Amino acid sequence: MSEFDAIEILLVEDSDTDAEMTLRALQKHGLAQHLRRVKDGAEALDFMFRQGAHAARADVQPKLVLLDVKLPKVDGIEVLRRLKEDQRSWFVPVVMLTSSSEQRDLLRSYECGVNSYLVKPIEFDLFVEQIAKAARYWAMLNRLPLR
Amino acid sequence: VHERWRESITIKLGVSAALTLLVGIAVTSVVRMNRFADAAQWVSHTYEVIGGLDAVLSGITDAETTQRGFLLSGDERDYQRYQRNKAALAARIQAVKKLSGDNPVQLQRIAQVEQLIARRILLLEEGVQAKRMSPDRLQLTRVHFAEGREAMDGVRRGIAEMDNEERRLLAARTAALEHDRFTAKLILVLGNAVALMLLLASMAVMVREIRQRKQAEMQTRRYVAQVEDLYNAAPCGYHSLDSEGVIVQINDTELAWLGYAREEIVNRTRFVDLLTPASSESFAANFVTFKRQGTAHDLEYDLVRKDGTILPVSLSATLVRDAAGEYVMSRSTLFDITERRRTSQELHRANVFLDSVVEHIPSMIFVKDASTLQYVRFNRAGEALLGLPRSALLGKGDRELFPAAQAQSFIEQDRTALSSGAMLDVAPEVLQLPSGERIVHTRKLPILDEQQRPQYLLGISEDVTERHRAERQIHELHQALEMRAQQLEATNSELESFSYSVSHDLRSPLRAIDGFSRILEEDHADALDDEGLRLLSVIRGNARRMAQLIDDLLTLSRLGRQALTRLVVNMDALVRETWESLREGESLVRAHLILDRLPDAIGDPVLLRQVWANLLSNAIKYSGTREQPLVTVSARTNAEQVIYCVSDNGVGFDMRYADKLFGVFQRLHSMDEFPGTGVGLAIVKRVVARHGGRVWAESALAEGARFFFSLPQRPADERV
Secondary structure, three states, X not given: OHHHOOOOEEEEOOOHHHHHHHXXXXXXXXXXXXXXXXXXXXXXXXXXXXXXXXXXXXXXXXXXXXXXXXXXXXXXXXXXXXXXXXOOOOOOOEEEEEOOOOHHHHHHHHHOOOOEEEEOOOOHHHHHHHHHHHHHHHHHHXXXXXX | OHHHXXXXXXXXXXXXXXXXXXXXHHHHHHHHHHHHHHHHHHHHHHHHHHHHHHHHHHHHHHHHHHHHHHHHHOOHHHHHHHHHHHHHHHHHHHHHHHHHHHOHHHHHXXXXXXXXXXHHHHHHHHHHHHHHHOOXXXXXXXXHHHHHHHHHHHHHHHHHHXXXXXXXXXXXXXXXXXXXXXXXXXXXXXXXXXXXHHHHHHHHHHHHHHXXXXXXXXXXXXXXXXXXXXXXXXXXXXXXXXXXXXXXXXXXXXXHHHOOOHHHHOOOOEHHHHEOHHHHHHHHHHHHHHHHHOEEEEEEEEEEOOOOOEEEEEEEEEEEEOOOOOEEEEEEEEEEOHHHHHHHHHXXXXXXXXXXXXXXXXXXXXXXXOOXXXXXXXXXXHHHHHOOOHHHOOOOOHHHHOOHHHHHHHHHHHHHHHHHOOOEEEEEEEEEEOOEEEEEEEEEEEEEOOOOOEEEEEEEEEEOHHHHHHHHHHHHHXXXXXXXXXXXXXXXXXXXXXXXXXXXXXXHHHHHHHXXXXXXXXXXHHHOOHHHHHHHHHHHHHHHHHHHHHHHHHHHHHHHHOOOOOEEEOHXXXXXXXXXXXXXXXXXXXXXEEEOOXXXXXXXHHHHHHHHHHHHHHHHHHHOOOOOOEEEEEEEEOOOEEEEEEEEOOOOOOHHHHHHOOOOOOOOOOOOOOOOOOOHHHHHHHHHHHOOOEEEEXXXXXXXXXXEEEEEOOOOOOOO
16 A cells, blocks of 8 residues: 555545544545545635645645535635636645535536535445545546556 | 791782883883884984975076076077976975974074075076067176075075084984984893893792792691591590580590491490490480580590490590581590599598498597597497497587596697697596596597698597506506515525535435444444344434435425426437336346337426336336236327326235325335335426326236326426
């Protein structure tokens, strides 16, 4: 699993419960070593643009952003829009995570340039599998292929 | 004409002058001739006198000679000769005297000569006496002889004088005669020449005049031909009738109209015989009047052509009378008025049509005279609205028909419309009429004449009482509806945010329940006994069921809000595809599908797919217990709709509960027998209903079930 050492994933999730489950899913596939979690949209933007509380962080963008749709302060789709518009962040893959299967969220997300859109399944095993698939796919796409 | 007159005068003058001249010449010639004759007589007379004078001189000389002879001879014979000569001399002197009777000077001279001759004769006689007395010796003195010589010389002188005079006269007379002859010649030549010239000039003028006369005649002939052509080829008919009404003249145009030859008509046919019975009657009456009055103007008759067709004409005529005022003939002009009559008939028809339209229009229509504002026209609807017959309305003004204030208002409206020249739209007004209080909406429009001056005022009044009432009701209903729509909209948006929240927020805890149960199972399996693990699995099963319920409910709720698309949907392909995806989803599907050919539908492909998915999965589910589960999809078409059917050979249902099948959360089987949320058929019902169709089902327990849904052939209005 050494090839994933350098992976840094930013998880934007307000619910501790959901965050724990996501973390667990990523851990199960060895993708959680460099996971960073923020709790709302505003903090996510601060982190990405190295401002506010995150002004001092290293100038390296995460390999992947897992972004909940429903977030306090700035909602997920707005965060997505700003990331995809900005020179400093547009290249970072963003996977939207949502509980609902509302079509309008899906459409708005794709309009804003989302890379993947994931409706979190109720069944945990399925959830683990899908999170892992998406995370690995986008994280690896940011690296040279191994084989 | 003046020119011609002048020329004719010129010719007359010229010819008369020439003739006068010739006559003058003739008269002059005769006069001249007489004068010549006279002059010639005078010349010969002069010659006679000269001859007479010679004879006198020779007579006296002869008398001397013979006397001398006697004196010498004494012979008696000589004496006799002397005597004879002496007598002859006296006769000669008498002749000269006689010839000179016209000339007193010559007469005087001849008298002196006679005296001298008498002296000489006396002397001669003395000689004779002397001889006789002394025959031998002649006793005569010298004086005697001297006297004799002297007398003789005087005679000779006197004769010479006379002779000179006569010769002078002769010369003068001859010269005068010559002059006269010359003058006469001159007059003759010149006079004839002038007369000739005059005659030639007159002739030239005459020739010219003859030529001009000929030209004028030709011109006249041409003019006559033109007039005749004008008469015959005129674009109107001309004819003349004698006092009996027989056609005596007719032009080619009218003949062509009638289709007769001239010989068939002229002097043979009475005009009245060319008319239809109705026209001939009126002609008979008109002709009598015409003969009395002398003119007829624009009388309309119907002519019958030779081929029997009718030609309507307009006839005007004047009467030609002779000097005594007696009827000679008529001069009639006819115009073909086929077009005019057709136009007027069309106009009449149009008027009748318009009248009928006006009469039957359900609005009150009235027309007022623009100057008096009195009613001149009313239609049936107007009589009905005002409750008065038109006889009570026409010729009246508003003041006679309505209360003063109302009439005043009407009149002011009229004046506004008339002065503006445009349509006046009067706001609906409430009128108190015999039929009760009515709301009337009136429009007033001036009707202009050719000079753009208002001639009439057209009014159209609509009884809008009912409409007003209806409009008020509609308005109220509309307001109520709008309120409800707003409420509905609020409810809808509430519902939407509700379902959004539901989809989002209700699922998270369920996922957490499942997730943490699973984590508990994985991480703390050792701490749990079998019962604990079973309980965990019950928890997870319920969580999943709850999630399914939520999903189905959300689907159902979304169906009510989502807009329908309408496309032609290939139902065969849709069923096959749905069937395949169901089989993919559930590996245990054993059922066999029998698919008939299905007609295309018009509808929302996504929603119709949902319908098929639900019906097919139901069929699979309920036939799953059979040895050979069989699902059949078929369709039939009638005029308005296509009816699709999904049947299975499964457990079926009790028809007593058929009405519960399509309700939300209604289930006819226990969860243990056949799992499900009880929402699927409710979704089917809603989708089909929104397409304007219907769902129903038939079954008998344990004998399979048949589910039907119908879709209209043409999309009906969307129904919720």
